[in-house]
Amino acid sequence: MSEFYFFLVDNRKRTESSVFSVTALGVLFGLLSLMGCQSTSEKPPSIAPADRTPDWAQDAVWYQIFPERFRNGDPSNDPTRQTLQRPIADVPASWRPTRWTRDWYEQADWEQQMGGFYDGVYDRRYGGDLQGVIDRLPYLDSLGVTALYFNPVFSARSLHKYDGSSYHHIDPNFGPDPDGDRQLIAREDPTDPSTWHTTAADSLFFVLLEKAHARDLRVIIDGVFNHTGRDFFAFEDLVENQAESRYADWYAVNSFDDPATPDTSEFDYTGWWGVKSLPEFATNEASTNLQAGPKQYILDATKKWMDPDGDGDPSDGVDGWRLDVAEEVPVGFWQEWNAHVREINPEAYTVPEVWEDASGYLEETGFSATMNYHGFAFPLKGFLVDHAIEPSRFAELLRERRAAHPPRVRRGLQNLIGSHDTPRLATMVVNRADTGYAQPERFDYDNGAIVDLRKNPDYKVRAPTAEERRLQRLAVLFQMTYVGAPMVYHGDEAGMWGADDPDDRKPMVWPDKDYDVEDDHPYGHDRPADPVAFNEDLFATYRDLISLRREHEALRRGSFGVVQADDARDMLTYARTHPADTVLVTLNRSDAAHSVRVSLPDSLRRPYEILRNVPKNAAARLQQNGTVLLLEVPGHTGVVMRPDR
Numbered sequence: 001m002s003e004f005y006f007f008l009v010d011n012r013k014r015t016e017s018s019v020f021s022v023t024a025l026g027v028l029f030g031l032l033s034l035m036g037c038q039s040t041s042e043k044p045p046s047i048a049p050a051d052r053t054p055d056w057a058q059d060a061v062w063y064q065i066f067p068e069r070f071r072n073g074d075p076s077n078d079p080t081r082q083t084l085q086r087p088i089a090d091v092p093a094s095w096r097p098t099r100w101t102r103d104w105y106e107q108a109d110w111e112q113q114m115g116g117f118y119d120g121v122y123d124r125r126y127g128g129d130l131q132g133v134i135d136r137l138p139y140l141d142s143l144g145v146t147a148l149y150f151n152p153v154f155s156a157r158s159l160h161k162y163d164g165s166s167y168h169h170i171d172p173n174f175g176p177d178p179d180g181d182r183q184l185i186a187r188e189d190p191t192d193p194s195t196w197h198t199t200a201a202d203s204l205f206f207v208l209l210e211k212a213h214a215r216d217l218r219v220i221i222d223g224v225f226n227h228t229g230r231d232f233f234a235f236e237d238l239v240e241n242q243a244e245s246r247y248a249d250w251y252a253v254n255s256f257d258d259p260a261t262p263d264t265s266e267f268d269y270t271g272w273w274g275v276k277s278l279p280e281f282a283t284n285e286a287s288t289n290l291q292a293g294p295k296q297y298i299l300d301a302t303k304k305w306m307d308p309d310g311d312g313d314p315s316d317g318v319d320g321w322r323l324d325v326a327e328e329v330p331v332g333f334w335q336e337w338n339a340h341v342r343e344i345n346p347e348a349y350t351v352p353e354v355w356e357d358a359s360g361y362l363e364e365t366g367f368s369a370t371m372n373y374h375g376f377a378f379p380l381k382g383f384l385v386d387h388a389i390e391p392s393r394f395a396e397l398l399r400e401r402r403a404a405h406p407p408r409v410r411r412g413l414q415n416l417i418g419s420h421d422t423p424r425l426a427t428m429v430v431n432r433a434d435t436g437y438a439q440p441e442r443f444d445y446d447n448g449a450i451v452d453l454r455k456n457p458d459y460k461v462r463a464p465t466a467e468e469r470r471l472q473r474l475a476v477l478f479q480m481t482y483v484g485a486p487m488v489y490h491g492d493e494a495g496m497w498g499a500d501d502p503d504d505r506k507p508m509v510w511p512d513k514d515y516d517v518e519d520d521h522p523y524g525h526d527r528p529a530d531p532v533a534f535n536e537d538l539f540a541t542y543r544d545l546i547s548l549r550r551e552h553e554a555l556r557r558g559s560f561g562v563v564q565a566d567d568a569r570d571m572l573t574y575a576r577t578h579p580a581d582t583v584l585v586t587l588n589r590s591d592a593a594h595s596v597r598v599s600l601p602d603s604l605r606r607p608y609e610i611l612r613n614v615p616k617n618a619a620a621r622l623q624q625n626g627t628v629l630l631l632e633v634p635g636h637t638g639v640v641m642r643p644d645r
Contacts, residue, residue, distance in 0.1 A: 052338075053368045053412035056147075056218060057320075057349040059556050060412075061480075061546050062487035063145040066420050067174060068125065068159045069507045070490055071132025072100060078127040079173045085157040085229075085277070091123060098124045100507050103532075104498075105461075105520035117522035118454055118502075125159060126507045129174045130204045137211055143493060143539070144546035147218040147485075149322055151420060153205065155185070156229055159505070160420070161222075162324060163229030163278055167301040168196055175201025190233045191293070193300045206308055209316065220320040220349060221305065225290075225298055225337075226328045227272040227280045234294070235279050242267065250294050252282045272325070288332035295333060299340055306344045314345035320368070326352030331364055338366035351414055355442075359404035369412035372484055373445070375401035376415040381428060382443035384475045384589055388434040389443075391565035391572040391589075402483060402560070411557065413484040417475060418492065422446040424504050425475060425489075426497040429468045430460050451500040457523045459499055463530040467591070469495075470615055470636035473541050474587060477614045477638040480545040481576060481585050483560045493542035495535025509534050541614065548612060548640065554581035563601065569594040571633065575604055584608060584641040588633040598629040607644035614638040 072078070081095045082088055092110040102108075111120035130153075140148070152161035155171045169185055172178035181199035189195045212219050228235055234247035242248070243256045252270035257263075272278040281294045289295065303310075306317040321341070326334065334352075341348045349368045354361060358370040379401070383394035402410055418425045422445070431451070437444045449455050464472065479486045491508050498504040509515065515532035549555045558578035565572050570590035576583045582604065588594055605627050613620045618637040623630040633639055 051346070052342075052350075052362075052366060053408045054347040054349055056347065057368060057485060058408065058411035059550075060147040060218065060485040061145045061549060062147050062149055062414055062416075062485055063140060063143070064149045064151070064416075064419060064487055064489045065133060066128075066151045066490065066505055067130070067133065067153055067161075068128040069505050070128045071136050071508060071510070072127035072129060073131030073133070073135045074129055074176060075127060077129055077173050077176055077178050079125040083157060083173060083178075084123055084125075085163070086123060095123070097127050100126055101513050101515040101532075103516040103518050103520050104503070104506050105518065105522050106516070121502050122159065128507070130170070130201070130208050131176070134204075134208050134211055137215060137217070140217065141215055143488075143543055144550060145488065146216065146550075147220070147319075148212065149414075149487065150219070150221045152222040152224060152324075154224075157231060158229070162224050163227075164224055165229055165231045166190060166233055167223070167298065168193075168304055169199055170201035170205045172199065172201050175199065175204045177201075191297055193304070196304070206316065209318065213315070218319040218349075220322055220351070221318050222324055223298075223302075223321045224324040225281070225294075225333075226325045227278040230277055230279060232279075234297075239267070247293065249282060249291050252280045272328075283330050287330060289330050289336070290333045295336070299337065302337065302341060303344060306341065306348065314348075317345070319345070319347070320349030320351070322371070323350065323352045323367075326365075326367075327354060327361065334365040334367070349412070357401070357404060362405070362409065369405075369409050369414065369485075371419075371487075372413040372415050375404070375413065376479075376482070376484060377417055378442050378445050380417060380475060380478065381445050384471065384478060384587075385425075385428050386432045386434045386443060387570070387589060388437070390567040391570065392567050395562045395565045395572065395574075398482075399562075410483055411485070414487045415479055415482060415484040416487040416489065417479060418504070419487075419489050420504055421501065422504065423451045423500050424496055424498045425492050426464045426468070426472055426495065427460070427499055427504075429471045429475075430462060430464050430497065432471075446500065448500065453499050453503065453522055457525065461497075461499060461503070461521065462528050463495075463497055463518075467636065469538065471589075472538070473614050474589060474636055474638050476542060476545055477585070477640070478587060480549045481555055481574075481583065481640070486546075486549070488542065493539050495533075495538045511536070541616075544612070544616075545614070552576070552581055552583050552642075554578040554583045558583075561601075563604065564596075564598050566596055569596055571596050573598050573629075577603070582606075582643055583611070584629075586631055586633060586639045586641070588635060588637050591635040593632065593634045595630070595632045598631060600627045600629065608641045609644040610639060611642045612640040614640070 078097045081091055084091055092113045094110040105117060107117060114120040153170050153174060154161060154167050155165040155169050156163050161171060172181035175181060177200040181201050184197040184199050188197060209219055234250045238245045238247050238251060254268040255266055257267040270280045272280050282291045284291055307314050308317050338350055341350055351369050351371060352367050354370045355373045357374050362370060379394055379397040382389045439447055444450055451459060453459050494509045496506060496509055498506050509532060511534035517529050518532050519529040521527050554576040558576040561575045563573040563575050571586060571588050571594060573586040607624060608629060610622050618634045620634060620637055620639045621632040
């Protein structure tokens with residue numbers, strides 16, 4: 001379907017109107033990208049671009065789960081002091097799993113012994129596990145999401161699991177028998193899939209997949225194929241046996257230990273971004289692919305999770321992958337890996353973590369879509385959170401960045417606002433600013449100098465006010481009515497707030513738990529005493545808007561057109577259209593009520609009615625005079641309209 005851009009800018013001085021065929025622009029961009037993009041790979045992708053984004057992913061509403069902080073369903077499998085990243089001697093003997101409902105910034109005795117808040121917080125464990133996810137599948141059903149993205153679930157010592165000890169087993173502490181699982185794993189040859197056991201944690205993960213699929217929930221998992229942890233089986237052997245190790249070529253080793261000298265510090269290797277706890281895999285001599293050893297192991301592990309019983313039917317496996325720091329892995333590997341994935345399951349969805357424009361990268365690598373920071377999160381922060389750009393500029397940024405992708409990919413982009421790598425949406429709103437961007441193209445989105453309390457102790461950690469919650473709702477309204485697949489970071493719908501890592505990784509707030517009032521600050525600064533509780537009203541907003549999206553094909557598959565960008569009043573009206581369905585949305589991002597006249601283009605001229613106000617209690621009003629909508633919209637309010645039936 002053609003996508004049209006109806007653009008009226010009203011600044012009380014002039015009105016301009018133009019119509020663009022965005023589809024045509026997208027095709028032209030794609031052709032130019034293909035002409036100018038030279039692949040360095042050894043093997044081209046075998047899947048045509050039009051088939052890389054499966055149908056189901058274009059209709060998805062995503063929900064991101066950080067497993068250790070989602071729900072503790074089985075306290076018997078909680079991590080122990082022995083399973084932490086640090087040597088046991090570095091952690092006080094009084095260490096215990098952290099109480100789920102404790103004030104986030106309150107330090108336990110063992111944490112105080114380690115120093116300040118940020119000296120011990122990474123050693124906390126709350127006990128989130130797979131059983132907790134299984135127990136809360138009805139909750140996800142009630143929210144209305146259709147697809148789950150899990151941060152890493154593979155064996156690792158950290159809370160975040162981006163430092164894997166293997167890729168072919170679920171972390172034992174996510175399952176019912178951690179000790180038994182570790183004994184089974186110790187008896188394997190990790191490079192020989194015929195020796196791999198199915199651990200209790202693996203089995204529970206397959207149960208989770210079965211139960212999720214029974215609810216029509218798709219599942220993708222995180223693959224970290226640039227680096228491992230230091231206790232990854234290959235790296236442990238490398239450290240012990242040095243140049244004689246069977247894994248000597250797996251890692252980017254700078255120098256081996258010289259056995260002829262007493263010096264033990266000669267062994268050196270490349271860590272991800274210089275972090276020695278995350279050793280990087282080595283590439284081949286041409287830097288076009290990974291070395292054969294790790295590549296084959298990754299391909300084998302990939303198949304295990306996509307076709308667990310090896311019968312050629314992928315319905316009992318994961319539905320796809322999210323790939324961490326994908327741009328730091330050779331393109332040739334991704335071409336080979338994506339072809340491998342789709343040979344197993346042609347309907348698989350693969351999405352890389354790419355923060356900037358990924359259009360050419362997707363063409364080159366064969367991924368389905370990308371996490372849409374560049375085309376969605378960045379401009380949304382500039383417009384709806386910070387009020388730093390006018391509606392007309394916001395509309396133009398969206399047009400430019402949307403046109404970089406063909407329609408099928410465009411509809412499959414993961415439209416996130418915040419994640420485990422950024423402040424939560426609620427906290428972005430609390431700390432909104434509209435001047436002095438150090439990163440103008442990104443609107444200082446996740447600028448560590450601002451959003452990290454360790455670098456900016458004045459960053460606000462309080463709960464949002466009622467008015468700030470209205471802005472959060474407005475952002476979610478746009479997210480659920482824009483082109484692409486919206487993704488909710490778990491807890492945003494419950495009202496959670498938090499600064500950048502680690503403060504964005506608080507344990508999930510549930511309605512069946514009583515939480516301590518949050519009134520501590522990591523640096524002792526004065527702050528409000530904020531009650532912590534599940535926000536039923538905010539949850540209802542997310543649930544209702546997700547339902548709205550699922551009910552209207554125009555919102556999932558329809559074209560997008562800006563009807564009017566009113567810079568003087570800070571208002572934006574846009575249309576989502578499909579042959580049998582039309583939805584109009586007006587956003588008032590200012591804090592003042594405004595009346596506005598919206599002139600409808602010929603293709604949209606029909607009577608309209610208000611379908612939904614966001615927030616619900618906002619007293620927006622609609623009248624119509626022929627081809628003109630007369631709208632009265634309170635501040636920080638959105639109005640959803642449809643043709644009058």
